[in-house]
Amino acid sequence: xxxxxxxxxxxxxxxxxxxxxxxxxxxxxxxxxxxxxxxxxxxxxxxxxxxxxxxxxxxxxxxxxxxxxxxxxxxxxxxxxxxxxxxxxxxxxxxxxxxxxxxxxxxxxxxxxxxxxxxxxxxxxxxxxxxxxxxxxxxxxxxxxxxxxxxxxxxxxxxxxxxxxxxxxxxxxxxxxxxxxxxxxxxxxxxxxxxxxxxxxxxxxxxxxxx
Numbered sequence: 578x579x580x581x582x583x584x585x586x587x588x589x590x591x592x593x594x595x596x597x598x599x600x601x602x603x604x605x606x607x608x609x610x611x612x613x614x615x616x617x618x619x620x621x622x623x624x625x626x627x628x629x630x631x632x633x634x635x636x637x638x639x640x641x642x643x644x645x646x647x648x649x650x651x652x653x654x655x656x657x658x659x660x661x662x663x664x665x666x667x668x669x670x671x672x673x674x675x676x677x678x679x680x681x682x683x684x685x686x687x688x689x690x691x692x693x694x695x696x697x698x699x700x701x702x703x704x705x706x707x708x709x710x711x712x713x714x715x716x717x718x719x720x721x722x723x724x725x726x727x728x729x730x731x732x733x734x735x736x737x738x739x740x741x742x743x744x745x746x747x748x749x750x751x752x753x754x755x756x757x758x759x760x761x762x763x764x765x766x767x768x769x770x771x772x773x774x775x776x777x778x779x780x781x782x783x784x785x786x787x788x
Contacts, residue, residue, distance in 0.1 A: 578726065578731040580627075580628050580732070580735075581628055582727060582731060583623070583627055583695070583727045583731070584627065584628060584665075584666060584667075586601075586720075586723055586727075587601065587620075587622045587623070587663055587664070587699075587720075588663070588664040589601060589602060589603075590619070590620055590622075590660065590663060590664075590699075592619075596616075597616075597617055598616035599616055599617070599618065599620050600616060600620065600700070601620065601719075603720055603723070604718050604719055604720050607714055607717045607718050608700075608714065608718075610710075610713075610714060610717075611710050612700075612708075612710050612711050613702055613708055613710060613711060614700040614701060614711060614714070615641045615700075615701045615702060616700065616701075618641075618646055618649075618650050618656075618701060619650070619660050619663070620639060620663075620699035620701075621639035621663075621696060621699050622663060622695065622696060622699040623663070623693055623694060623695040623696065624674060624675075624678065624687055624693065624694045625687040625690070625692060625693030625694060626666050626667050626669075626671065626690045626693055627666050627695060628667050629667055629690065630687075630691060630693035631691055631692070631740075631741055631742065631785070631786065632686060632691060632692035632693070632741070632742045632743075632744060632782055632785065632786065633692070633693060633694075633695060633728075633732055633736075633742070633743050634683060634692055634695070634744045634774070635695060635728070635743065635744065635745045635746055635748060635751055636694045636695065636696045636697070636746055636747050637696060637697055637698070637705055637746075637747035637749070637750050638696055638697065638699070638701070638702060638705045638715070638750070639696055639698070639699050639700060639701045640675075640677060640702075640703070641701035641703050642703065645675075645676065645677075649675060666693075671688055671690070672688050674688065677772075680772065681772050681773055681774075682773045682774060682779065683773075683774050686786075691786055694746075695724060695728070696724075697721055697724065697725075697747065697750035697751050698715045698720070698721050698750065699720065700715075705750070706770070712750070715750055716752070721750070725751060725752065725753070728743070728751070729753075729757060733757060733760060733762065733763070735762075736760070736761070736762025736763060737760060737761050737762045738762075739762065741762065742762060742763075742764065742781060742782065742785040743762060743764070744763075744764050744766060744774060744778050744781070744782060745758065745763060745765045745766060745778075746766045746769060746774060748765060748766075764777065764778040764781040764782070765778065766778040766779075
């Protein structure tokens with residue numbers, strides 16, 4: 578598998594015209610079971626230049642706020658611009674991101690292209706740690722399985738050679754094998770619920786980007 582395969586996969590995201598729901602077509606059946614994801618807004622599989630960023634951060638899910646999320650998608654033009662960034666991350670401007678990333682220490686790295694975040698699931702909800710139905714659905718999502726395979730087959734070999742650094746920020750939903758979590762080129766954040774990359778993982782990011 579190649580780095581670019583993640584973009585090819587997610588370029589197939591679509592919106593059901595009858596419901597307005599956004600999803601990857603491979604997930605249609607899994608999403609028919611009980612869940613509380615908000616599918617009214619475009620999915621967020623990754624944030625940043627995922628093909629070229631040297632630091633790959635493993636996130637959990639796309640967030641949702643009843644107050645903030647609608648302001649990020651005020652009209653059709655904003656929706657189309659967002660979808661275009663998913664379909665062409667390398668050729669897009671990431672200087673405008675969700676306000677969430679303005680408050681985290683790795684936000685500037687996403688904006689300047691040094692880092693990208695990839696979610697275990699691209700679907701939106703407020704707090705997946707308190708949503709057992711959503712965690713169950715994520716475990717069965719073909720797209721989550723694809724993201725994990727992409728990480729292991731395309732990114733991990735580069736990380737082992739020193740060409741990428743993987744930061745497991747929210748490792749729980751990724752279901753990574755123990756051998757992967759212990760691999761060279763991967764740093765596990767010891768404080769996954771913190772919005773910041775913390776401790777030794779943040780130190781590893783800073784050291785890696787000095788090269």
